[in-house]
Amino acid sequence: xxxxxxxxxxxxxxxxxxxxxxxxxxxxxxxxxxxxxxxxxxxxxxxxxxxxxxxxxxxxxxxxxxxxxxxxxxxxxxxxxxxxxxxxxxxxxxxxxxxxxxxxxxxxxxxxxxxxxxxxxxxxxxxxxxxxxxxxxxxxxxxxxxxxxxxxxxxxxxxxxxxxxxxxxxxxxxxxxxxxxxxxxxxxxxxxxxxxxxxxxxxxxxxxxxxxxxxxxxxxxxxxxxxxxxxxxxxxxxxxxxxxxxxxxxxxxxxxxxxxxxxxxxxxxxxxxxxxxxxxxxxxxxxxxxxxxxxxxxxxxxxxxxxxxxxxxxxxxxxxxxxxxxxxxxxxxxxxxxxxxxxxxxxxxxxxxxxxxxxxxxxxxxxxxxxxxxxxxxxxxxxxxxxxxxxxxxxxxxxxxxxxxxxxxxxxxxxxxxxxxxxxxxxxxxxxxx
Numbered sequence: 001x002x003x004x005x006x007x008x009x010x011x012x013x014x015x016x017x018x019x020x021x022x023x024x025x026x027x028x029x030x031x032x033x034x035x036x037x038x039x040x041x042x043x044x045x046x047x048x049x050x051x052x053x054x055x056x057x058x059x060x061x062x063x064x065x066x067x068x069x070x071x072x073x074x075x076x077x078x079x080x081x082x083x084x085x086x087x088x089x090x091x092x093x094x095x096x097x098x099x100x101x102x103x104x105x106x107x108x109x110x111x112x113x114x115x116x117x118x119x120x121x122x123x124x125x126x127x128x129x130x131x132x133x134x135x136x137x138x139x140x141x142x143x144x145x146x147x148x149x150x151x152x153x154x155x156x157x158x159x160x161x162x163x164x165x166x167x168x169x170x171x172x173x174x175x176x177x178x179x180x181x182x183x184x185x186x187x188x189x190x191x192x193x194x195x196x197x198x199x200x201x202x203x204x205x206x207x208x209x210x211x212x213x214x215x216x217x218x219x220x221x222x223x224x225x226x227x228x229x230x231x232x233x234x235x236x237x238x239x240x241x242x243x244x245x246x247x248x249x250x251x252x253x254x255x256x257x258x259x260x261x262x263x264x265x266x267x268x269x270x271x272x273x274x275x276x277x278x279x280x281x282x283x284x285x286x287x288x289x290x291x292x293x294x295x296x297x298x299x300x301x302x303x304x305x306x307x308x309x310x311x312x313x314x315x316x317x318x319x320x321x322x323x324x325x326x327x328x329x330x331x332x333x334x335x336x337x338x339x340x341x342x343x344x345x346x347x348x349x350x351x352x353x354x355x356x357x358x359x360x361x362x363x364x365x366x367x368x369x370x371x372x373x374x375x376x377x378x379x380x381x382x383x384x385x386x387x388x389x390x391x392x393x394x395x396x397x398x399x400x401x402x403x404x405x406x407x408x409x410x411x412x413x414x415x416x417x418x419x420x421x422x423x424x425x426x427x428x429x430x431x432x433x434x
Contacts, residue, residue: 002127006346006355008376012323013283017344021357022252023393024342030060032367035059039179039235039242040307045258055090055153062340073338074226076266076366078259079228083187085249085260088225089179089238091137094149094157098171101145104326108163109139110286110309112299116141119208121221125286125294126156127305132282133291134159136274138223150232152276163304167265178219181245184230184264185258186417192231194252196220200231205418208430216241226264227271227416265340266363269372272329272412278377279327279374285312288376290411325357325376329413330388332371332406334396336364346391349381351403356381359390365413370398372413373406384408 010016020355029052036058049061078084096104107111109124116122121140125133135156139150149156160173183191192200196211200220203209205338209220217236224230235245249288250258265275272290274280280289286309289293295309312322341362362373389403398404 006172008355008357009324012325015283017358019344019355020431021343021346021391022196029220031059031409036201039091039238040087040246041179043242043246044260048338049087049262056092056151056404057088058092058261060090060263061087061093064259064261065349068341071364072266073337073364074140075259075261076264078257078261079185079226079264079267080255081186083183083185083253083260084183084264085246085253085258086184086225087234087260088263091150091152091180092155092157093176093178093180093234094151094160094173095144095146095176096149096160096171096173097146097168098144099171100170101147104164104171105147105168106141106301107303108160110294110299110303110305111296111299113139113141114301118142118144119184121223122210123206125291126159126388127286127309129305129308131285131286131305131308132244133276133280133286134282135291136276136291138206138221140219140392142208142219148176148178148234149251150234154276154282156176157263161406164252177237177239178234179233179242180234181249181389182224182226182263183232183249184224184226184228186229188228188230190244191253191256191258193221193254195248203231203366212400216244218245225273226267227273227412227414229417260373265361266365269363269374270365270367270412271416272374274374275361285309285323287312288318288323288325298328306373324378326379327360327374328377328382328408329411330359330364330373330375330390330406331368331409332388333372333398333404334371334389334390334392335398336338337362337371338364343393345393347375347377347406348389348391348403349377349387351389352403353389355391357388367414374411377408382408382415384410 006019035115046065051063053060124139125136135154140151200241203222219234222233344358347357357377359375361374362388366371388406390406391403394400
């Protein structure tokens with residue numbers, strides 16, 4: 001075993017998570033034509049974007065305020081106190097349209113697509129035949145025979161087309177020229193009313209509304225990736241009209257103290273919102289990551305992964321886990337973590353013990369006054385109140401070379417304006433959505 005690769009049990013994975021601790025690396029992102037620029041890319045540059053990542057094979061703005069000016073915590077302040085504009089065109093829109101659209105969607109998602117009314121959306125997951133999570137998009141039903149998958153970070157279009165090879169279902173599956181922005185923060189309602197009228201204020205969580213901006217057609221949803229009050233605006237023919245939407249939002253946002261910011265991973269962590277590729281992937285079962293409610297108990301129709309997921313649930317209920325590690329929430333010591341982690345930092349069960357798990361999403365919570373995180377620990381150490389030790393890099397460690405104390409706690413760390421489905425169901429004493 002490579003000494004730089006921790007011997008954490010990952011026997012339930014085919015491709016282990018790379019847990020080498022390489023830290024920040026001084027490289028420059030290459031901007032070329034192999035990776036797509038979104039319709040809003042140049043507008044993000046004008047707004048001061050200084051760094052980016054790759055998401056769904058598109059460049060994704062990930063920072064506007066530079067570290068010397070306060071960095072991501074300044075962007076956080078704008079989100080939780082005012083209103084923010086995010087370029088999220090990387091949420092590529094995959095349209096499924098045709099006479100059997102509902103039947104097809106019902107076959108590829110775990111939840112019951114027949115229960116989704118027209119002009120409503122749902123948070124859903126798609127799994128492979130082993131029950132691994134392929135994507136966790138927001139699914140929009142814009143017509144009786146038309147759905148849009150608003151993707152998280154895994155290219156689902158090819159999977160969906162592959163499922164339908166040979167025309168098994170009478171549908172067309174394609175990416176469409178629709179690109180969303182997010183409007184997030186407590187002042188988002190006022191901004192959206194200024195743009196679209198009073199009707200938008202009545203939109204329920206996961207509700208949809210058709211409208212226009214300067215004559216350009218849009219669909220609006222009350223959704224977002226922050227836990228704050230927020231909306232997404234999906235612009236039709238975005239490659240032609242991106243400036244129309246973007247500049248209209250900027251103009252209307254001036255009196256609301258609008259700021260253009262990156263997707264707020266510090267706030268989504270506090271809300272317990274997962275990030276595909278970071279907190280889960282195609283080798284992770286929903287039961288490992290607090291998504292067991294996405295596996296219905298009453299869906300009669302078949303769907304991809306149903307057999308594997310029902311078998312896994314039965315094993316868990318019998319006291320036998322089909323995986324080694326469980327995702328948990330933690331509060332932990334150390335200096336405030338104020339930026340993205342470059343590695344999956346390691347977790348031990350004692351201050352001098354060998355690593356047994358790893359952190360996926362850490363950040364500092366100003367409200368709690370401590371660092372918070374999600375991470376994987378062995379299932380036998382996943383109980384609330386369990387004491388853990390996290391090996392932070394030197395810049396955050398209390399004592400360089402020594403881990404900081406951590407404790408497993410309930411998620412979310414901070415209440416969301418609109419509680420997610422897991423919290424709603426738990427409040428009703430239920431463990432599965434229909």
